[in-house]
Amino acid sequence: AQTVTQSQPEMSVQEAETVTLSCTYDTSESDYYLFWYKQPPSRQMILVIRQEAYKQQNATENRFSVNFQKAAKSFSLKISDSQLGDAAMYFCAYPKCNNNDMRFGAGTRLTVKP
C-alpha cells in the first residue's frame, strides 16, 4: 500500500523562528514526486513546494525548503522566518503512479505565535 504519514497533528512556532513539519511515505517506485500543500483558514489548497525524487538537491521556495531523505522515505518541510500568514494546515502529498491519485497525509495544523 502507498501511504503518507504526518505524525504531528499540531505544531506551534514563534513568529520569525524556524519550524519543521515531518512526513513519511511508503512507495515501491523509484521515480516520483512529492508535494507540500498549505490550507489556510480560507480552505483553499495552495501548492507550497514539490520535490523530484531523482534529484538529490532539496527543493527550496523562498522561506520554504524540504529535507528529502529518499532511503528513509522522509520528506519534511522547513519554514524559516515564520510569519503569521503561515498559520494553516499543511498536507504532505504523494501521487501514485501516473498521477492518477494524489494521496494526502492527515495534515499538520501550524500555529504561529506573535
Next chain:
Amino acid sequence: DSGVTQTPKHLITATGQRVTLRCSPRSGDLSVYWYQQSLDQGLQFLIQYYNGEERAKGNILERFSAQQFPDLHSELNLSSLELGDSALYFCASSVATGFGYGYTFGSGTRLTVV
C-alpha cells in the same frame, strides 16, 4: 484566483436529495480530480477524469457519480444524500496525467446536509 472554478461555493440540502457540483478546470488542463474533505479530516480521492474519460476511481460511493464534458468542465453528482456526506468537496486540475504535474485546486464547495 487559482484558475479552477467551482460552483456553488456553499450548498445546504436535506437528506435524501440530489445535488450537482460543478468544476471548470484551469485553461489548458485536461485532467480533473475530485476530492472530499470531511471536517478536520484529510482529503479523500474520489475520481479522476482525463480529457473526458474516467482514469481512476478512489473511495467514491455508488450514490456518487461524475463526468467530464467535451469542454472539459466536470460535474460531481451526489444522490440520496446522508448527513455524513456533509463535507468540503474539492476539484483540482492538472495539465496531464503523469509524473510531476502538481494539482491546482479550486476553492471548494461546502456541502451541508441537514
